[in-house]
Amino acid sequence: MTTALETIGLWNIASAQPDRTAIVNPDGSEVGYGALADKANAYARGLRELGLDTGDAVVVLQPNSDELLAVYFAALQTGLYVVMVNWHLVGPEVAYILSDSGAKAFVAHERFADVAIAAADEAGLPASGRFAVGRIDGFRDVGELGAGGRGRPEVLTAGSPMLYTSGTTGRPKGVRRPLSGADPDSVPGASTWFFGIFGLKPFDDHVHLCGSPLYHTAVLNFASISIQLGHTAVLMDRWDPEEMLRLIERHRVTHSHMVPTQFRRLLALPDEVRAKYDLSSLRNMIHGAAPCPPxxxxxxxxxxxxxxxxxxxxxxxxGTMITGEEWLRKPGSVGLPWPGSVVKILDDDGNELPAGEPGAVYMQMGSSTFEYHKDAEKTRKARVGNLFTLGDVGYLDEDGYLFLHDRKNDMIISGGVNIYPAEIENEMVMHPKVVDVAVFGVPHEDWGEEIKAVVQPAPGVTPDQSLTDELLEWVRGRLAKFKLPRSIDYAEELPRDPNGKLYKRKLRDPYWTDRKI
Incomplete structure (x- = not known):
């Protein structure tokens, strides 16, 4: 099997091995490299014919499919910014992204027709820039893009995703990196380097399983780089634990990108279900996005x-990374900095803190730069020199391994003591009657804040006082007294996105808004 680096990249592989499987769609249909490249070429021609020029933006509102990835690769080869939209957003939220990004084209799926129409109308996007996979009133069939032409567009220069933050504290902000001007046929060294961190090499009989929505940054990166490196990408539409196991066995999956919520649902499967699937093909199941209970x-x-x-x-x-073997030696750590990455712990004045002392986690990746689109103030607040922070609190141990406590905004200060909710959540979520839990601070007249837990009970469990007593007794033997929740409320489901991220502010804000002054 050919593994030479010069043969990687969608269009190179399409030329050499057009029938090689690039994508397995959620319905089981397979798309070869040649067919994917042809579709990406047509869409690229069409976007250029529409008038989109280098640096312009196209917005995508689609479920996981070869159609979504074809638009991604169309933008990648023509110097466009491509914005993948969270399909849980409502019309005005999508309209904001259309307007804020300056999008000149919008490609939506008929599954999200109502949102797409409302968003395009509110943003004032002309009918000529609206395209649909399936049928959406007022949208052109996406098949019209580049129809009648052949080959690749005249202008070939690398585009880039323009990624929007989740927007849990106000409107989302786009992260817009300067375009490199590179040849889109040359896979960036950063991509092969990044996969190399996880031991993932070009070709090498790799198969990637994509179980989360492709509008997430990491999910899109893992799927698109996998294809660029000759790895078949198996796409799931809606993640299901047993279906994942079936697909791993069926397609001999080697790697995936996962979140802890998926781990918990896999572990909840009956032993006989877990035991009946052959998972021996797995080489690296990578997880991030949310803290994983130890x-x-x-x-x-x-x-x-x-x-x-x-x-x-x-x-x-x-960023940082830690293998399974390392984690068993350093339980709870998220690892050592990537090669070329800098991780420092700083106090509120920007001074570096010694090993073992918690503070704000700051990072830097080589000479990489970014800005929050149209938000210079947010960019400024996130930086100290060339370092930036996500607002997480943690510490480095004496060996340089990073341990995270929590988001600074989520930290509870009760009676002058700093309390990290993640530590409490990690204990409570292991109770067999708990499906999910969120811990945060609520107003207290004397202490400033007190600890509140909101629990999603397991199916069939009654959320009553006896359950509260049972849960409090559970954590009483595992945590110091000052870390114990003072009260527990219950919810049918906690507000998480499909990638496992908890929108804690949606739970916390009502307790502060309703505070009597």
């Missing part, structure tokens, strides 16, 4: 072996 991580390592890898990273650049 006991969940330990149980996954016992089941899958040391193929479970944790990393901490940011859309803005930089």
């Amino acid at each position: 006991e969940v991580k330990r149980r996954m390592l016992e089941w899958w072996g040391p193929v479970v890898t944790d990393y901490y990273a940011a859309t803005e650049g930089g």
Whole structure:
């Protein structure tokens, strides 16, 4: 099998091995490299014919499919910014992204027709720039893009994703990196380097399983780089734990990008279900995006072996990584900085703190730069010199391994004592009657804040006082007294996105808004 680096990249592989499988769609249909490249070429021609020039933006509102990735690669080869939209957003939220990004084209799926129409109308996007996969009133069929032409567009220069933050504290902000001007046929060294961190090499019989929505930064990166490196990408539409196991066995999956919520649902499967699938093909199951309770991580390592890898990273650049074997020696850590990445712990005045002392986590990735689109103030507040922060609090141990406490905004200060909710959540979520839990501070007249837990009970469990007593007794033997929740409320479901990120502010804000003054 050919593994020479010069043969990687969608268009190079399409030329040499057009029938090689690039994508397995959620419906099981397979798309070869040649067919994917042809579709990306047509869409690229069409966007250029529409008048989009280098640096312009196209917005995509689609489920996981070869159609979404074809638009991505169309933008990649023509110097466009491509914005993948969270399909849980409503019309005005999508309209804001259309307007803020300056989008000149919008490609939506008929599944999200109502939102797409409302957003395009509110943003004032002309009908000529609206395209649909399927049928959407007022939108042109996406098949019209580049129809009648052949080959690749005249202008070939590398485009880039323009990624929007989740917007849990106000409107989302786009992270817009300067275009490199590179040849889109040359896979960036950063891509092969990044996959190399996880031991993932070009070709090498790799198969990637994509179980989360491609509008997430890391999910899109892992799927698109996999294709660029000759790895088949198996796409799921809606993640299901047993279906994931079936696909791993069926397609001999080697790697995936996961979140702790998925681990918990996998572990909840009956033993006989977990045992009936052959998972021996797995080489590296990578997780990030949300903190993983240590006991969940330990149980996954016992089941899958040391193929479970944790990393901490940011859309803005930089990060850390820890293998399963390392984690067993440093439980709870998110690892050492990537090669070329800098991680420092700073106090509120920007001074570097010694090993073992918690503070704000700051990172830098080589000479990488970024800005929050149209928000210079947010960019300024996130930086100290060339370092930036996501607002996380943690510390480095004496060996340089990073341990995270929590987001600074989520930290509870009760009676002058700093309390990190993640520590409490990690204990409570392991109770068999708890599906999910969020811990945060609520107003207290004397202490400033007191600890509140909101629990999603397991199916069939009654959320009553006896359950509250049971849960409080559970954590009483595991945590210091000052870390114990003072009260527990219940919810049918906690507000998480499909990638596992908890929108804690949606739970916390009503307790402060309703405060009597």
